[in-house]
Amino acid sequence: MTMQTTRQPDLIYLREIVQSLSHNVLDPTRDYLFESRLARLLRNYEMSHIGELVERMRSRHDADLERAVAEAMTINETSFFRDGRPFELLRLELLPRLLEKRQQARRLRIWSAACSTGQEAYSLAMLLRESFPQLASWEIRVEGTDFSAEVVSRAKAGRYHRIEINRGLPARNIVRYFEHVGEEWIIKPEIRQMCNFRQADLCRTPLPFFEQFDIIFLRNVMLYFSHEMRRKVLAEAHRLLAADGILFLGSSEQPADMSLWNPILAGGTCYFTPRSRTAS
Ligand SMILES: C[S@@+](CC[C@H](N)C(=O)[O-])C[C@H]1O[C@@H](n2cnc3c(N)ncnc32)[C@H](O)[C@@H]1O
Structure with a gap:
């Protein structure tokens, strides 16, 4: 140039x-x-x-x-187990409680909205596989969506450079869940199969999901939107989250419209549960 x-x-x-x-x-x-x-x-x-x-x-x-x-021009910065605490809180407190409630249905649906190159979705899948082996017979799906086709195809491939692997991934996870090929590490099929990636624009609502999610990770993307767009995206997340579901935002993000959400401080982080619309 x-x-x-x-x-x-x-x-x-x-x-x-x-x-x-x-x-x-x-x-x-x-x-x-x-x-x-x-x-x-x-x-x-x-x-x-x-x-x-x-x-x-x-x-x-x-x-x-x-x-x-x-x-x-999208910012695709991400890493495995980014900001650690939401994952720890899920492992220690939130998932055991949620799994108890889903004993009958034996299904769990998680959405990594704005998944970038897939590290967030794969971190969630690894967490489930490693800490909750009893879920092997459950129907588990981690959906990853992103605006950028390029990052979605990288997420689908599940191939990461050594530098990406070295950011936030515990050594035991590398050994257990990745194949080493040259300078790259490829996610193993047992984790890959739990995840589904596709292109979707968060701002084009309603999003084409026909079932609600139990957990939504909507992190580090709304900071790029206008206030009005944040409200719209959060309202869509509210529609797509189960009444007893859990929402995580990025550590510096807040819902634009607090009337729809209960903030809960726990484990050194904050998550949100949906308020019923009639009560708002
Ligand atoms: C900084 S990354 C965050 C990735 C991951 N959630 C995390 O916290 O590590 C932001 C992602 O949002 C995506 N993004 C930006 N605008 C979007 C939109 N309108 N709809 C869906 N994804 C969008 C970008 O392509 C990028 O991959």
Whole structure:
């Protein structure tokens, strides 16, 4: 890429494209990110600078290109057992209680909303497999969804580089649940089979789920949305969560509309249970 400086109107145009597609509100102080994040896309389209890209986007509507720009601008930062405490709380307190209530149905549904490259979903599946072996005969499903097709395909592949594996994954989990192939580690079928990944935009409601979830992880994504969009996404999470279900947000996130949620402090973290709509 040449060192040509990107013009302000082009940056504004790109921010608008991103917001209209993924609903991610990009802060102008982080405009410098366009250069690095769009570098690969520019190479793929044989373009030398962002100005050229914007010119092409303005000259004719190209839905695929717009989508590629929006996807390239998503922040996909994640890691196994990220922020540890929600997983510990689930293991020690919340899951034993929930499993008791699901004894009859013998089903458990978990949603990793905005799953990025899959580490969150696989962490939940490993936690269930390792700490609750009695669930082997239950119907367990961990659904992972994300806006970005690229991260969803990486999640499906379940292949991780040594650096990703070294972030947050206990050594015993590496040995038990991954195959080592060269510089990569591949999740074993017993964990892979518990998870299902697909592309879905959280902001396009209603989401195409036909059953409610027992646990929802909706972490580190709403910070990119407007206040109004957070309300909408949280209302959808409320609709999709069982009446006795559990919601985890990112450690710095709060529900936009507290009337729908009971916050519960436990295990050095906070989780949320749904209030009934009639009571709100
Ligand atoms: C920072 S990652 C968080 C991953 C994981 N939940 C965690 O906490 O480690 C945010 C993810 O949200 C996804 N995302 C952004 N906007 C989205 C939208 N409108 N719908 C669904 N996913 C979205 C991004 O593609 C990215 O993978």
